Amino acid sequence: MTPNPADAPADVPTDAPVDAPTGGRPDLSVEDFEELARVAPEGVTLELINGRLKVKPVPDGDHSVIFMWLLRQCMQHRPELDLFPEQGLIVEKYRQGHARPDGALAPEGHMAGKPEWADPSGVLMVVEITSHDSDTHRRDRVEKVDGYAAAAIPVYLLVDRDATTLYVLSEPENGVYRRQESYPFGAVVPLPAPVGIPLDTDKLKDYVS
16 A cells, blocks of 8 residues: 555655655764763664664664564564664665664574674664654654665554554665555554565554643
């Protein structure tokens, strides 16, 4: 099902992820960002997205419960895979971006021995669960779409709590996800290869606030 902007809630500019270059002068260099992230206070999660310093919102209860729901589904269907929470990944064109997706699905033990900011090779899917903050549209629906596609991560799953919709982006090519599908909360969502998991999302309807 193709995303339809007309279905968006009134307070959301668009419910559909889009590939939209958002260039601009960087806030700081990659080296400076990595040092800043290293010394950030406990509980403060920083990202470098499209050259801009971002503070990742602290997850609320529903956000955490949704992640655990997804973790259980992945373990049930693909026990040989791990869903790594907030693993730092080097993304974007020329690998200038530094993101901490809510989840990164990869083979069991894949992140062993990896640095804090790992190369995304071998990651099968990244997951973002929207937060109720003013930057969630630009961050999760625009900039991270670009960054993950440029890194050629096969599948990007966006759990959009505002739109009560799951977006599945796949088939990255030349920095763009060629395929985008959307499913309402409650549908069975077929995650494409190389993930190959059918998500029964009926439970998500309990976590809409």
